[in-house]
Amino acid sequence: MAFQKYPASALLPLLEEIAAPIRSRALQMVLADMGAIDAKEFTEIYLPLAALVHFQIMAVRSVRQKVALLSGPSPVSAPFIIGLAGSVAAGKSTLARLLQHALAAWPEHERVALITSDGFLHPNRILEERNLLDRKGFPESFDQERLVDFLLRLKSGEREVGAPIYSHVHYDVGEEVLTLAAPDIVIIEGINMLQQQVSLAGEAHLSASDFIDYSIYLHADETIIQEWFAARFLALIAAARDTPQSFYNRFVPLSDSERRGVIEFVWRNINGKNLKEHILPTRGRADMILHKQADHQIAYLELRNL
Template identity: 40%
Template sequence: MADSTDGIAALARRLGQIRVRHEGLVAGLTGSVASGKTTLARGLADVLDDTYRVETMSTDGFLYPNAVLAERDLTLRKGFPETYDTGAIGDALEALARGQADFPGYSHVTYDIDPALTRTIAQPDILILEGLGFRPLSPPPRPEREPDLLIYLDATEDDLLAWFLERFVRLWNAAREDATSFYANFLHMSEPELLVFAQSVWERINLPNLREHIAPLKEHADIVLLKARDHTLAIVEDRLA
């Protein structure tokens, strides 16, 4: 039976083939909140590291800080396109193409930009830039300020909700040992109360963002990967073939 490693291996092979035509390949990877983009990026790096110099970065570091979002009345829209500094993303990719670039970091514990997590990297063979904040890419050949290709990690809305709730509960439990965690704000809740709250967050914020801004990128993606409830992965569209 196929499993997630089969899909990761297939996508890694495909990126290796594309890398032959692109020195310093930048692969954008997007999909819904809770779809597993970070896990997929790490899995791809683990496979590709045997052959290539690979770096993984998240677009989360290009979110505007919480103070800026609050000032602009965007706190409850975090993750929507207008909450990302897309100019800074382009600047970083352009700098990387010329040698090296700084990539800011985001803490999912404090739920804010963390300057201590900034990383400076030299141009790798393959950069996997995962997260939200992407726009449809220009027709090839693409400028240095854009990824060379866009991968979309697809899943059903029911599966995405289940994974979102699982992650919310996991981070909530971890907050019992870390008073600085954003999720410590919810420790006064019982688990059933937390699940009701988390589902409301999904329905008010993440689901509208998915439907209005993230899912439409699937039609513009170069490669579409489908993830099932059991985490099986398969390439279902390859528009670069």
Template identity: 40%
Template structure:
């Protein structure tokens, strides 16, 4: 494990005292609706972990607004509002999607008049056709499988209050969806979720994180994440058994032991390699690290000093 440098560790019992709200602004049904099917986040965790986190984001947002105002005064320019961008990274199967959707919902409840958008960098993966033609389909998720120039241009446009479109990725078909785009138009908050959120374009000194006002890394031991990945794979197979359009349908017809071995090989040769070489080494670029134990619960928080 890469050493955590310049972070203050905070136990969950201490972290939960850093907010005064007693009311959680969402229901159990709303929480269940945004959870990934192999996640187990609870209302208690929302109260103890995510409400203090929203308070912290408010502090960063307030400071950003003050800085933008001061810079406009210094430069004697008209004050232009800019979206507050939050990056969320971590391994495959670690729970990034649930965390991102939860933060989006909590920000919407906190900033009732604000537009809070969420994107995933999966939309900037090259289509399978391109990956196959370049013999890198087995490197999907690795840096070379992303159109990083397009992703950085997208962030630059949004950061400067422009209207930008991006492709849509589907895990069901394991590919970019043809003729479908997601449009982002001048949001107040933008959450950017993906395994490559802290990585940079090859031969380019610009990092995605240069556009972020706040950033989070979801962390856990790699053996634990592997177990979650295998659990998720089995649930994908259960859902795909009657769906012939699903990428996972063909695997659902295999012998269970063969399918499990296939998933283990994918984890070991692709996802674990990607985690150890490209994802985890960027962890220190986050402002906040949420560490999970084997029951999916966050047990420790690390805040950049």
């Protein structure tokens, strides 16, 4: 077996490995940024998960120090890159923010940057030119070369690297860029983070997954994810009621049944199809798989055997 299964409760003993000041600082940061979260869940689930990643980071640094004894200190200081994958609406963004604050509590890696691979989608105008608007989110809709170049620059030790930002309001990639300045850790979340790039001729190319130091896949049953997607879609429509420039404003005049029809169409032809064909098959490449219940609680996790 490639993975070992653990109940979420198995994480609790790891709290003893986390100093009290780190636990306190992590909780303060996440409450300040995310407001009303379940402090008990964060402390007993997400903080121990972050500790597992912290141990990986320290192990990598230890190996680098040993290698430096052979060749001398390297002038390159590259960040530790965490890839977070999973379906649309699985909760990747929330998990990424929780891990960001938890990991930043350790003094060994306080600078934790968070980006989404959505920023590396081709702009809508290009997708339209290539007749790919209905394939948005599928592998061919991403600018893979730009994503690989971004990760390569990070791993080459460049002090400042810019990441494009995706606007969910405009449903498009804009001109705005998030500048990452010498981060210790970069968390990049997206549906495509564990996919391998292959050309039409079947030739392998560098993929985002080639640059990831530790990967996490967020999993739930498809029926549950579809319900989460519907709830999010309806919430975005409600939020767009007084925002004409929002992509979701066009759905405001529709009846409830018409909105449900749009949701079912999008899931059946885009998100659900993409999940089955391109996202779920990458789950086995992850180092950690988190299994969520309908209430968003982590039921159990799987860790790749060392």
